[in-house]
Each structure stands twice: as structure tokens, then as C-alpha cells.
Amino acid sequence: MxxxxxxxxxxxxxxxxxxxxxxxxxxxxxxxxxxxxxxxxxxxxxxxxxxxxxxxxxxxxxxxxxxxxxxxxxxxxxxxxxxxxxxxxxxxKQRELESEIDIAADMQHTFLPQEIPQVDDLDIGVITVPASKMSGDYYHVIKDVNGYIGVAIADIIGKGIPAALCMSMIKYAMDSMPNELLPPSELLETLNRTIEQNIASHMFVTMMYASYNHDEHVLYYGGAGHEPGFYYNKQADHFSELYAKGVALGISRDAKYRQYEQYLDEGDFVVLLSDGVTESRTEERFLEREELTDLIRKYAHLSAQEIVDNVYRDLERWQGLELRDDFTLLILRRTFTKST
CATH class of the missing domain: 1.10.1240.30 (KaiA/RbsU domain)
Incomplete structure (x- = not known):
């Protein structure tokens, strides 16, 4: 039977x-x-x-x-x-994909700095929050053998697992740089060649990179199609745009990048961010850049980390707790010299 x-x-x-x-x-x-x-x-x-x-x-x-x-x-x-x-x-199939995405998201988290290097005359704060499991935002903070600080913030155009793989490539490339920080123009050109050879034609990466020379108190920076940041002059209580012209990474193998510089007096700081910050929005409208600087000024008396945390909290609340894009905000501030 x-x-x-x-x-x-x-x-x-x-x-x-x-x-x-x-x-x-x-x-x-x-x-x-x-x-x-x-x-x-x-x-x-x-x-x-x-x-x-x-x-x-x-x-x-x-x-x-x-x-x-x-x-x-x-x-x-x-x-x-x-x-x-x-x-x-x-x-x-959906369960398998979700499992793969969870693994990729966990892996992606390990690409971010586990701790921020400490420098006597600098205060650095950073927050990054993905809009979904996988993030297209990346930041990097490194201290070289001379004690100089290099910071990068990038937005990978493309989501999901391809973005995570691209992020791993950027991290590996930056970790493989010489012990002494490259000038921003050279670093961006080096990264651009690496990225252009190894990512799909429809993908590219925007980036802002800056290195701080604590002997001169000068921030050297360059940009690759990235969202402009801000420079805050403490004495004048004034924000100005930190703009760096340059084509996004991965588009043209022979792209060249300019280098800019900004002197930081005591209490001055720079703001680097992703477009998920400036494009915060409600159902009615987008956030104005002046509104963002006013919000940062509101917390300027706090530490750099407290500033970015409070700005994120307020913008999250303003958007009805609905994050529509990856959010990354980094502040690098020259601290006041301690009197002896």
C-alpha cells in the first residue's frame, strides 16, 4: 500500500x-x-x-x-x-536575502572606526545613522605618525550589498595609505583610481576629505562631488560654506582634485555631513541650510559629540521620527589652549 x-x-x-x-x-x-x-x-x-x-x-x-x-x-x-x-x-528567498542583508549590515558596521583618535587641541564628534539596515554613508578618522588627523566622509551612490562591498574597498584603500597623511588632493586622486577600476559603471562615490595640521592649526581639505560642509568662526559667531569642487570618485579615471585650506582659531570648528542631513524634510518642506546652522549654533557651547547628538535628536523629532536618508554628521573643533 x-x-x-x-x-x-x-x-x-x-x-x-x-x-x-x-x-x-x-x-x-x-x-x-x-x-x-x-x-x-x-x-x-x-x-x-x-x-x-x-x-x-x-x-x-x-x-x-x-x-x-x-x-x-x-x-x-x-x-x-x-x-x-x-x-x-x-x-x-526573501528570508535568505534578509539574512544576507543582516550579515552585510553587521559587516558594514565593522568598517566604521571603533573609536575616535584623541588629539590634545582637537575635539571630534560624529554620529551616523542608517535610514535602513544598509547604509550608503561612510566616515573615516585616522591619526598618522606625526599626530595629524585625517577625516573623511563619503556617500556611496547605490544601496544594499553593493554599497557595503564598495565601503569595504574604500576602508581597505584608506587603511593602506602611508603612515604619513597624504595631501587631500593626492588622496582623492588615489582613491578615485582604485574605485573607478573596481565598481560598476552605474555606481560612484562622493567624498569630502580633510587633514588637520596641529602645528599650523590649518585644515587642508578637498572634495569629490560631496555635500558642502561648514566652517564656524567662533569670534565672529558666523558660519560660512566649506565648499570643495571636484568630480565624484569612480566617474573619470583621470580626474584631478584641488586642495583648499582653512585656518582654525581657538573655538573654531568645521562641519562635515552627508546629504541626509541637509535634505532632512517633513511632508511639507526640506530643511534650509540656515536652519541647520542655527541648530548647530544652539548647541555650540557643548562638546563636539554632544552637538552632533543633539542636532540628530532634534532633526529626527522634526521629521516625525522618520529618517528618510542615511544621516552622518561630523564636527572637528580646535579647542582652547589650557593656561599654565
């Missing part, structure tokens, strides 16, 4: 007991039967087919219309069974 006949006989016995006894045991047996057919991967239409055959055997004199109604139900369940199996296949 094959498995189908065994199922048919088992179902016949259960159905007969239910129709004639209608007790709790027969309902319990039906539940156990359901578990068994689920384990054996029996399709819904097969169950209906078994039911029809058993009914016809137990009650051969059923009206023709009733028997035909079961045939109709069988056709319906065949369609349902096919759709259900397709749904299960898609659901399993």
Missing part, C-alpha cells in the same frame, strides 16, 4: 468517526492528521482530492450537484496550491 492509500484510509477513518460520533477525539485526530500531511508536504489540492474520494466511497448516493461542487472546490484548490507554493518559494 503506497503512502497515498495510507493517507486516504487514515482520512476515511477520521472523517467517518467525526460524522458519526462528533466527539472531541475525532477533532483531535483531525488536527494530528493535519500535522502529518504538513510534514509529508502534501498539497492542499491533494487533501481535497482525498476528501472527495472518501465522500464518494462513504456516500455513493450523494446528489450529483454536491459531487460536482467538490470537483469545483478541487479546481479552486489546485489554483490555490500553485499560488501557495510560489508564495512559499518567494518567502524563503
Amino acid at each position: 503506497d503512502s497515498y492509500e495510507l493517507l486516504q484510509n487514515s482520512y476515511k477513518k477520521i472523517l467517518f468517526n467525526f460524522l458519526h460520533k462528533k466527539n472531541e477525539q475525532s477533532l483531535y485526530d483531525a488536527q494530528q492528521f493535519s500535522k502529518k500531511v504538513l510534514e509529508e508536504n502534501v498539497s492542499p489540492e491533494e487533501i481535497v482530492s482525498i476528501h472527495l474520494e472518501v465522500i464518494q466511497e462513504l456516500y455513493p448516493d450523494l446528489p450529483e450537484e454536491t459531487q460536482e461542487s467538490f470537483q469545483f472546490l478541487l479546481e479552486v484548490m489546485i489554483g490555490y496550491g500553485m499560488a501557495y507554493r510560489e508564495h512559499q518559494i518567494l518567502r524563503n
Whole structure:
């Protein structure tokens, strides 16, 4: 006796007991039967087919219309069974993809600095929050053998796993730089050649990179199509745009980048950010850049980390707790010299 006949006989016995006894045991047996057919991967239409055959055997004199109604139900369940199996296949694929994304997101998190290097005359604060599991934003903070600080903030145009792979490439390339920081123009040109050779043609990376010379108190910086930052003059209580012209990384292998410089007096700071900050919005409007600088000024008396944390908190609340794009905000401030 094959498995189908065994199922048919088992179902016949259960159905007969239910129709004639209608007790709790027969309902319990039906539940156990359901578990068994689920384990054996029996399709819904097969169950209906078994039911029809058993009914016809137990009650051969059923009206023709009733028997035909079961045939109709069988056709319906065949369609349902096919759709259900397709749904299960898609659901399993979705679970596999979500699992892969979770792994990639965990891996992506390890690409970010685990701690910010400490320098006597600098205060650095940074916050990065992805809009979804995978982020397109990246930042890098490094101290070289001379104690100079290099900071980078980048936005990878492209999401998901490809962005995570691109991020790993950027981190590896930056970690492989010489022990002494390269000038921003040279670093961007080096990264551009690496990225252009290794990413898909539809992807590119915007970046702002800056290095701070604590002997001269000068910030040298360059940009590759990235969102302009800000320079805050403490004495004048004034924000000005920190703009650096340059084509995004990965578009043209032979791209050249200019280098800019900004002297930082005590209390002055620079703000580097991703477009997820400046493009914060509600249903009605986008955030104005002047509104952003006013918000930063509101917390300028705090530490750099407290500034970025408070700005993020306020903008998150302003947007109704709905982050629409990856958010990264970095502040580098020259501290006041301690009197002896």
C-alpha cells in the first residue's frame, strides 16, 4: 500500500468517526492528521482530492450537484496550491536575502572606526545613522605618525550589498595609505583610481576629505562631488560654506582634485555631513541650510559629540521620527589652549 492509500484510509477513518460520533477525539485526530500531511508536504489540492474520494466511497448516493461542487472546490484548490507554493518559494528567498542583508549590515558596521583618535587641541564628534539596515554613508578618522588627523566622509551612490562591498574597498584603500597623511588632493586622486577600476559603471562615490595640521592649526581639505560642509568662526559667531569642487570618485579615471585650506582659531570648528542631513524634510518642506546652522549654533557651547547628538535628536523629532536618508554628521573643533 503506497503512502497515498495510507493517507486516504487514515482520512476515511477520521472523517467517518467525526460524522458519526462528533466527539472531541475525532477533532483531535483531525488536527494530528493535519500535522502529518504538513510534514509529508502534501498539497492542499491533494487533501481535497482525498476528501472527495472518501465522500464518494462513504456516500455513493450523494446528489450529483454536491459531487460536482467538490470537483469545483478541487479546481479552486489546485489554483490555490500553485499560488501557495510560489508564495512559499518567494518567502524563503526573501528570508535568505534578509539574512544576507543582516550579515552585510553587521559587516558594514565593522568598517566604521571603533573609536575616535584623541588629539590634545582637537575635539571630534560624529554620529551616523542608517535610514535602513544598509547604509550608503561612510566616515573615516585616522591619526598618522606625526599626530595629524585625517577625516573623511563619503556617500556611496547605490544601496544594499553593493554599497557595503564598495565601503569595504574604500576602508581597505584608506587603511593602506602611508603612515604619513597624504595631501587631500593626492588622496582623492588615489582613491578615485582604485574605485573607478573596481565598481560598476552605474555606481560612484562622493567624498569630502580633510587633514588637520596641529602645528599650523590649518585644515587642508578637498572634495569629490560631496555635500558642502561648514566652517564656524567662533569670534565672529558666523558660519560660512566649506565648499570643495571636484568630480565624484569612480566617474573619470583621470580626474584631478584641488586642495583648499582653512585656518582654525581657538573655538573654531568645521562641519562635515552627508546629504541626509541637509535634505532632512517633513511632508511639507526640506530643511534650509540656515536652519541647520542655527541648530548647530544652539548647541555650540557643548562638546563636539554632544552637538552632533543633539542636532540628530532634534532633526529626527522634526521629521516625525522618520529618517528618510542615511544621516552622518561630523564636527572637528580646535579647542582652547589650557593656561599654565
